[in-house]
Amino acid sequence: MLVVAAALIDPAGRCLMQQRPADKRHGGLWEFPGGKVEPDEAPVDALVRELAEELAIAVSPAALTPLSFAADAAAGARPLVMLLYVARAWSGEPRPLAAAALRWDLPAALAGLPMPPVDVPLLAVLRESLARGDALA
Numbered sequence: 001m002l003v004v005a006a007a008l009i010d011p012a013g014r015c016l017m018q019q020r021p022a023d024k025r026h027g028g029l030w031e032f033p034g035g036k037v038e039p040d041e042a043p044v045d046a047l048v049r050e051l052a053e054e055l056a057i058a059v060s061p062a063a064l065t066p067l068s069f070a071a072d073a074a075a076g077a078r079p080l081v082m083l084l085y086v087a088r089a090w091s092g093e094p095r096p097l098a099a100a101a102l103r104w105d106l107p108a109a110l111a112g113l114p115m116p117p118v119d120v121p122l123l124a125v126l127r128e129s130l131a132r133g134d135a136l137a
């Protein structure tokens with residue numbers, strides 16, 4: 001299963017995380033907004049679509065910068081590969097259309113949140129990248 005997700009970073013350097021509804025897989029955990037890539041869909045197009053569906057924001061494909069990826073091969077579950085992009089520009093104010101809640105926090109403050117396994121190393125990469133002041137993040 002290929003999943004795409006975005007770290008939306010605001011001008012204060014805070015990252016948006018959303019909480020999965022209790023009745024879904026990984027319910028209650030905090031995740032990057034995004035979702036599954038459909039067959040024949042380009043990953044960036046899938047992410048633009050998911051951000052519109054989940055948050056009601058418009059993001060240009062050019063504003064999505066690939067950051068890293070991670071894989072989760074947990075026993076009993078479909079192997080998952082997640083591609084994480086960074087975005088600093090979008091239009092609209094993110095609204096929790098699909099999530100139980102949204103929160104904005106500095107990546108360092110997000111580290112203790114309960115999140116799916118693939119998100120943990122990706123959040124660490126994001127923190128390091130932001131701390132270095134990488135142009136891409």
Ligand SMILES: Nc1nc2c([nH]c(=O)n2[C@@H]2O[C@H](COP(=O)(O)OP(=O)(O)OP(=O)(O)O)[C@@H](O)[C@H]2O)c(=O)[nH]1
Pocket residue numbers: 003004005025026030031032033034035036037080082116117118119
């Ligand atoms: N969006 C998102 N999904 C994640 C993250 N980490 C992670 O393990 N996942 C998993 O990746 C899968 C994404 O599925 P989803 O349910 O969000 O995607 P979707 O909107 O396309 O699916 P649906 O329409 O079937 O509900 C879920 O199993 C979810 O638990 C993350 O940071 N963001």
